[in-house]
Amino acid sequence: MLGAIADDFTGATDLAITVRRNGYRVAVAIEDHDPGAQARAGLDALVIALKTRTAPVDEAVRTSRAALERLRQWGARQVYVKYCSTFDSTDQGNIGPVLDAVADELGAERVVVAPSLPANGRTVYHGHLFVGGDLLEHSSMRHHPLTPMTRSRIADLLRPQTPHAVAELHHETVRQGPEAVRAALAAESARYVVVDTIDDEDLRVLGAAVSDNPLLSGGSGLACGLPARESPADDWQSIPDTGRVVLCGSASATTGRQIATAARSQPVRRVDPRAAVHEPDAEVERIVDWVRAQGSGRVPVVYAAGEPADVLSEVDGQPVAPAVEKVLALTAQRLVSEAGVTRLLAAGGETSGAIVRALGVGLLRIGPEIAPGICWSGAVTDGGQEVALALKSGNFGPDDLFTSAWDRLA
Ligand SMILES: Nc1ncnc2c1ncn2[C@@H]1O[C@H](COP(=O)(O)OP(=O)(O)O)[C@@H](O)[C@H]1O
Numbered sequence: 565m566l567g568a569i570a571d572d573f574t575g576a577t578d579l580a581i582t583v584r585r586n587g588y589r590v591a592v593a594i595e596d597h598d599p600g601a602q603a604r605a606g607l608d609a610l611v612i613a614l615k616t617r618t619a620p621v622d623e624a625v626r627t628s629r630a631a632l633e634r635l636r637q638w639g640a641r642q643v644y645v646k647y648c649s650t651f652d653s654t655d656q657g658n659i660g661p662v663l664d665a666v667a668d669e670l671g672a673e674r675v676v677v678a679p680s681l682p683a684n685g686r687t688v689y690h691g692h693l694f695v696g697g698d699l700l701e702h703s704s705m706r707h708h709p710l711t712p713m714t715r716s717r718i719a720d721l722l723r724p725q726t727p728h729a730v731a732e733l734h735h736e737t738v739r740q741g742p743e744a745v746r747a748a749l750a751a752e753s754a755r756y757v758v759v760d761t762i763d764d765e766d767l768r769v770l771g772a773a774v775s776d777n778p779l780l781s782g783g784s785g786l787a788c789g790l791p792a793r794e795s796p797a798d799d800w801q802s803i804p805d806t807g808r809v810v811l812c813g814s815a816s817a818t819t820g821r822q823i824a825t826a827a828r829s830q831p832v833r834r835v836d837p838r839a840a841v842h843e844p845d846a847e848v849e850r851i852v853d854w855v856r857a858q859g860s861g862r863v864p865v866v867y868a869a870g871e872p873a874d875v876l877s878e879v880d881g882q883p884v885a886p887a888v889e890k891v892l893a894l895t896a897q898r899l900v901s902e903a904g905v906t907r908l909l910a911a912g913g914e915t916s917g918a919i920v921r922a923l924g925v926g927l928l929r930i931g932p933e934i935a936p937g938i939c940w941s942g943a944v945t946d947g948g949q950e951v952a953l954a955l956k957s958g959n960f961g962p963d964d965l966f967t968s969a970w971d972r973l974a
């Protein structure tokens with residue numbers, strides 16, 4: 565079995581659909597949930613979704629180590645550490661420490677670092693991460709509320725996070741094919757090697773070169789280079805449609821466009837950051853009432869940042885980001901348990917993590933793909949309600965996502 569550890573929940577579903585496209589039967593286990601021996605026996609791959617992207621190093625390492633231990637006990641022979649395709653982290657970030665811990669545990673001498681996700685415009689060339697045609701530092705990630713990315717060379721981002729050497733393997737070698745890449749990696753003394761990959765073919769070359777490695781690391785793109793298997797039967801079971809909602813905590817430019825597009829035909833409401841900090845329960849109550857008042861046939865969109873100017877780091881000395889996460893999470897819980905919502909689209913990795921935790925979901929069954937990196941998944945809450953969830957990475961999806969995503973469940 566392939567075992568994967570993802571540092572956020574949208575990243576986990578992003579990886580799971582890529583793995584499934586390669587023919588693997590795959591599910592996502594939320595944090596320390598054990599799907600049970602019977603469910604595990606039917607899987608070729610299991611992704612453990614953690615909410616560690618912005619966690620302090622000690623906590624991220626401890627949680628990732630525990631996830632690794634479970635995966636190994638459950639029979640994982642190869643481990644994939646999934647981080648963000650925009651390498652979201654800071655100099656105090658935990659990508660390096662988590663990779664160090666997992667590599668030590670698995671005895672991995674050389675670990676490739678491959679954040680590329682060409683389907684969504686993330687490519688690595690001469691060690692630099694691009695988002696579309698822009699260097700990472702010139703993309704909207706520069707203004708991320710939690711992990712502002714102000715450099716683009718992956719080695720420069722990783723080095724402050726690890727005592728191990730970080731080297732680069734450039735495209736000249738990658739385009740010579742898997743044998744050349746394998747030989748170059750074997751000749752390398754650095755533990756970490758950032759590998760240029762500018763399209764899926766490069767990722768397939770890299771995947772073939774590292775197919776025997778105990779540890780793979782990257783965004784979800786590298787999974788397209790996993791050895792292909794015969795596709796499993798589609799076992800998606802539809803979930804009754806008694807209420808839909810979109811909850812956006814993402815502050816990304818892409819989500820901003822999706823909110824603006826939805827606003828042309830659907831009701832939208834912004835979370836008040838001041839109320840989120842000072843009176844979260846009352847703000848949740850108002851939002852739940854507003855969603856209920858929209859009636860059926862419309863998809864209410866609740867959002868927290870429509871444009872960069874909406875992002876406030878603090879209100880009266882108190883941080884806004886966790887307060888917004890809490891309001892959206894409690895809103896999701898109330899809407900599912902009391903208002904008949906069975907289809908919920910969450911935008912933003914941190915936000916999705918907070919929502920899934922609040923719903924008390926343990927396992928995500930992977931359902932229809934909506935767009936590159938986004939899928940529907942089926943889940944049961946701790947209250948026993950069945951829900952279809954789409955956990956959308958902030959930067960993913962077409963502008964009309966909030967109105968078009970539902971068609972995939974038809
Ligand atoms: N208006 C706002 N002011 C401050 N923080 C906000 C605001 N709106 C959203 N946030 C926070 O920004 C973070 C966004 O992260 P995330 O959900 O991962 O989405 P993305 O990475 O796409 O921006 C969350 O912690 C969210 O609560």
Ligand SMILES: O=C(O)[C@@H](O)C(=O)COP(=O)(O)O
Nearest residue numbers: 575578648649912913957958
């Ligand atoms: O790799 C990616 O880009 C995504 O899978 C992902 O993790 C995005 O994170 P958020 O933008 O915080 O949702």
